[in-house]
Amino acid sequence: MLEKTTRVNLLCDFYAPLLTEKQRSMLELYFHEDWSLGEIAAEYEVSRQAVFEAIKRAQGVLEETESHLMLLDKHQKRRRITGEIAEAVSSDPELKLKITPLLEELLQLD
Structure with missing residues (x-):
């Protein structure tokens, strides 16, 4: 439920x-x-x-x-992909600094 x-x-x-x-x-x-x-x-x-x-x-x-x-489906896929990208760049501080604002902007599109 x-x-x-x-x-x-x-x-x-x-x-x-x-x-x-x-x-x-x-x-x-x-x-x-x-x-x-x-x-x-x-x-x-x-x-x-x-x-x-x-x-x-x-x-x-x-x-x-x-x-x-399919707005909900696209929203959920976007969140999953941005999470995977954030996890992938987390070990590189310089790359994380560049990528994080872009990911946040992408998530704000919803």
Whole structure:
């Protein structure tokens, strides 16, 4: 469940503007704030099933968008590659001094 929660949170970082305000809010309550479906249903005065369906649809939008744009996938690859480069240059202080700012700038592109 933690892996799924982390993935949804990361997808939200990239694609939340594509969701409705209600979908964003429900996802945030469910995945960020750890509210139950019942608590969210009470907050919105809808059934638990309605909350479940809204969250499921929102996750579908996030996953579908990711399958086309691959922003999260590219982000994770960039972080992995920059980590490997940083590790490779760590033994050479002069090279590390030159490369580290470039790696940090690359990571800021996200």
